[in-house]
Structures are given as C-alpha cells and as structure tokens.
Amino acid sequence: MKILVIGPSWVGDMMMSQSLYRTLKAEYPSAEIDVMAPAWCRPLLARMPEVNQALAMPLGHGALGLGERRRLGHALRSQGYQRAYVLPNSFKSALVPFFAKVPLRIGWRGEMRYGLLNDLRVLDKAAFPLMVQRYVALAYDKQRIHRAEDLPQPLLCPQLQVSAGEIAETTAAFNLTEQRPIIGFCPGAEFGPAKRWPHYHYATLAQALINQGYQIVLFGSAKDSEAGEQIRAALEENSRDFCLNLAGKTQLEQAVVLLASCQAVVSNDSGLMHIAAALNKPLIALYGPSSPDFTPPLSQQARVIRLIDGYHKIRKGDADQGYHQSLIDIQPQQVLDTLMPLLAASEE
DSSP states (O other): EEEEEEEHHHHHHHHHHHHHHHHHHHOTTOOOOEEEEEEEEGGHHOOOOOOOEEEEOOOOOTTOOOHHHHHHHHGGGGGGOOEEESSSSSSSSGHHHHTTTOOOEEEOTTOOOOOTTEEEEOTTTTTSSSSSHHHHHSOOOOOOOOSSGOOSSSOOOOOOOOOOOHHHHHHHHHOOOOOEEEEEOOOEEEEEEGSOOOOOHHHHHHHHHHHHHHHHEEOOOOOGHHHHHHHHSSGGGGGGGGGGTTTTTTHHHHHHHHHHTTEEEEEEEEHHHHHHHTOOOOOOOOOOOOOOTTTTOOTHHHHHHHESSSOOSSSSOSGGGGOOHHHHSSSSHHHHHHHHHHHHHHHH
C-alpha cells in the first residue's frame, strides 16, 4: 500500500505526527509512507524509519497557491497512492491529494473540507484531548475509534534515530569536550518571552550543573542567541568556557544530533522540546501560559513543571523583560531537584 501524508508545518507538530506513521506501519507493515511537508522538515523525516521519503511542499505556511497545488497533485497521480492522510486542518492542505486523485482521503473536517476529503471525521475535542491522539485516531476506521480510550495502548511515541558515529563526528566538529557530560538547554520559544523561563534562572541552574562537572550547550534559532548570551554573561567568569551558545549556529540536523549527545535537556515549551522527547532524553519541560494538556512531551523520560492551570493566550508577560510570572515563580532549585534523579537513573 502506498500512503501519502500531508504533514504539519511546525516542529512540534511534525514530531507528534510520527506517532501516526508508526501506527500505520504497525497496522500495515508493507505500507510505503511518503510525507509532504516544508523542506526544512527533511532532517526530521529522514530520522523516522517509517517514512519512505519526504516530498517538499514548496508553498509557505498560509499561501493558497491553488495553481501550484494543482500542479503538485497532477504530478503525484502516477505514484499510485491508495490513501492520503491530511493532518493540518486547513482547506488548502487537502487540495494536493484531491488533485492527485488519491482514492481514499482521510482527515478531520477542519475548514469545511467536504468533497476534498471522502473519509471525513468530525472531531470531538473532549473525546481526543491530545493532538497526538487525534493524529493516531486517523490510522483506524472511524467506526472503530470514538474516543481516546478506544486507541490501542500504549500509543507509539515519536522516536528519532541518531547513530553513535554521527554523535561523535558532530560533537567533535563543535569542539565539545569529552571530559564533561553535556546538559542541553533550549531557552527560546515562539512568540516572545512569555513562554520562556527567565535567562537568569537558566544561568543559576547552569552554574549549579557546571559546579557539579557538567557542561552546558544552548540550542535555538538565531533569534535565541541573545538570550543565550544573557545566560552566559550571568555565569561566573571562570564557568563561561563550560557553557557554549549554539543558538543560531547549527542547522536543524546538527541540533538533532547534538541533542542526542546530551545527558539531559531542560527546555521551554518549544519544538526542540519535542525533539528531545523523541530522542528519549531525560527532559525537564517548563510551561507557563501555554498548556501541556494538548501537546505534552511524549516520553516516559520527561517531567513537566508548571505552576498554573489552564491555557492563557499571552504573547508578552506583564513581568520584567516580558516574562510571565508563572515561569518566574519556577525556581532553579526545583528544576535541579527534578532533574537530578533523572540524571542518576540515566547514568546507572
């Protein structure tokens, strides 16, 4: 069976979608799964053994591009796809499988996609509270699965593959010392500082870990580089050599490999958090106004720290430097106390 998946456009969502691919391979072992997604997703999809190939979606997020989607669909007609799964809820995301004339086109109703999808599911959000449950439910006949409790348990969580050789080569390329185990910090987050644990808390935690013999590596995009430098500046001067700011200095593929080299990871709610979870790293996930009730880290090795309930749609916090008070209130000692048992278990 040949399967086409129209994949998500965000790092975290792409990572959670692997649970669907793993489930499809478990249900249909001979299936060939191709995923159409933005080109930047390729380093992630290449590390998912269930995915046969990644197909680049050339249109940017939000672009309708009706003519281009028609062209893409026509080009795929010769591939013989028997079914398609459309994971985004937008109208435009269902166009390529429709133009490709894939016989069975499956997805949630979303933006009124009658006709574009011919196996249309109506989502009861209360019945499927987690995004990963909504993805996995699509793998099964809709008459079989009515709520999350109907899904086979446990769910197949995302699992990225990284080899020891890749880790050795990449850590050497970035001159990471072998004398100290690495703790990864992911201090960035989309939409500004409201979802970020304060840099001064990260610095306090980093100092404590450096004093215990670890080295810290800071991950993120170029826009997170300043936060990384703030963390380094707040360290004792003789400790800064053991804190490397790689925000904006790695490609996504390199970041994945370097996260795989970490003994543990401390992260805000971000795409890198979901990558760390899929690498099965001991993980402390720090949440403020965003909620882990919908997209938690999918790993038994993860621990979530959050001091408030519910979802708060906040782009900028009211506290100093735009931080949210609920994240300021998470103290470094609490994070350290949660992290140390995970580190001890991983080092046994």
